[in-house]
Amino acid sequence: MSDAKLLKDIIVAIATLIDEGTFEITPEAINLREMDPSRVAMVDFQWSKSLFDEYNCSQPTKICINITEMLKLLKRAGKGDSVELTLDEERRRLNIKLRGKYVRTFSMPILEAAVEEVPTPKITFNVKAKITTDGIKEAIEDAALVSDHVSIEANEEELIMRAEGDIMGATIEMRKGEGALLDLEVKEPSKATFSLSYLSDIIKAASATSEISTIEFSTDMPIKIDFPIREGKLTYFLAPRIEA
Amino acid sequence: MYQFLAIIRLPDGTPLKDETGRITSHLSGLLYRTTNLIEKGIRTIYVFDGKPPSLKEAEIKRRMKVKEEAVKKYEEALAKGDLEEARVYAQMTSHLKDYMTEDSKRLLDLMGVPWVQAPSEGEAQAAYLVRRGDAHYCASQDFDSLLFGAPRLVRNVTISGKRKLPRKRSYIEVFPEVVELDRVLRELNISREQLIDIGILVGTDFNPEGVKGIGPKTALKLIKEYGRIEKIPSSKLPELKFDPEPIRRIFLNPKVTDDYEIEWGKPDLEGIVKFLCKERNFSKDRVEKAVKRMYEGYKKLERKTLDSFF
Secondary structure, rough: OOOOOHHHHHHHHHHOOOHHHHHHHHHHOOEEEEEOOOOEEEEEEEHHHHOOOOOOOOOOOOEEEEEEHHHHHHOOOOOEEEEEEEEOOOOOOOEEEEEOOEEEEEEEEOOOOOOOOOOOOOOOOEEEEEEEHHHHHHHHHHHHOOOOEEEEEEOEEEEEEEEEEEEEEEEEEEEOOOEEEEEEEEEEEEEOOOOOOHHHHHHHHHOOOOOOEEEOOOOOOEEEEEOOOOOOOEEEEEEOOOOO | OOOHHHHOOOOOOOEEEOOOOEEEEHHHHHHHHHHHHOOOOOOOOOEOOOOHHHHHHHHHHHHHHHHHHHHHHHHHHHOOOOOHHHHHHHHHOOOOOOOHHHHHHHHHHOOOOOOOEEEOHHHHHHHHHHHOOOOOEEEEEOOHHHHOOOOOOEOOOOOOOOOOOOOOOEEEEOOEEEEEHHHHHHHOOOHHHHHHHHHHHHHHEOOOOOOOOOOOOHHHHHHHHHHHHOOOOOOOOOOOOOOOOHHHHHHHOOOOOHHHHHHHHOOOOOHHHHHHHHHOOOOOHHHHHHHHHHHHHHHHHEEEOOOHOO
């Protein structure tokens, strides 16, 4: 692909949850769906082959990669560099070729793939909100000043985030159609609480991929955060914290 | 269960009993250990051993013999008045009787803690639960769990963080230790079948002696070099006194069941007090305190994992 930055941004977004991940490569697309080691959050990523300038895959294969290491290599890409990924099946290595002022080829090992298939959480969402990525990023930063968890609730008109710390508190209100909250669909008023460290890591890491994000949630259910990316999808799920 | 029976004893080694002489050490262990874990936000599922595979007979006989000898030594020590010695041997005499299992299941039901009856080896069933995503970790001291394919094993699940050294008055600190099967296999660069072969060479419950003169290091080297037990040249390995294939099969295709339900309920305070205090002579005060801690533990803000939503 002609822009290595695109790939780097995606790997940044994935690396925030996992150190190692298995990419499923099919003739049509690249997929990755993994949970973080504590199984609280999940990233679901797909890039269709149409995104690439050139895409060759004759039969589906799975490759497990050390994402942290891959990110280190991709960070070396300069502005305007193109990138080419090739799988050397025989040597079980992934080659990453960066073309810019000169050509660099990195190679990294393919790891033994984990057996576990991660299913998609089965959830009916009662709230869907379209927010500017900057808006939600700011709101999460506000909440993180006072607490380590935040409750997110919605009624027909507005989305409210509340954070209660030991000594300080914060309330963030976003009204439908005003500023950051572009759209809000509410089937049922809902409320759920989430860990701020996860939320802010996810949103920070993915913010470079899209200017708009969609969140979906229901009372005491996981939140789904979707970043619409070109020719693919980048979706996160984060388990709630539940007060019994 | 054996751990509780072994550890929870009076200073001279007698287990806790109710007024009719029924042993209650295991109930005390279950109640307090589970409560402590719930307080830390950890939910437990107990797996009960079923009928052991016939290959385990030798090991079971060996354990019986150890117990019989321990009983003799326990009595000798008591006669001498050596309590420390008596306790050591008493710990080795634990027998799990049917009524203990029944009592344990009854208590778990009252506590709202799920349990699973394994058709055969408990380790195998527990590994299966984790593989199916019904649990996150196998908690066991036994590395067998890995041979049975448990993706994650956690050892030293105690809250006190201390373990008494046998024959000594001192304790060592122990920390929970997580072992990930995938990682073990990757780091050693072997398959699970090969890990099982290494286990067989060193000795498992189904061939307790292992192979004479072969320890873990040699076993790993041999299996990495030759791939499987049958391919190791006879110059490198004494003649086997057993057939590795049926043992391998126990680990690879153990008898397990899908017939279970994992659901946590609310502890039934009245029921627990009636059972433990009225029928088994537990102190009402202590039991009520434990159940209260359980309630508090459940109430605490708890971060769920995604597993409960698949």
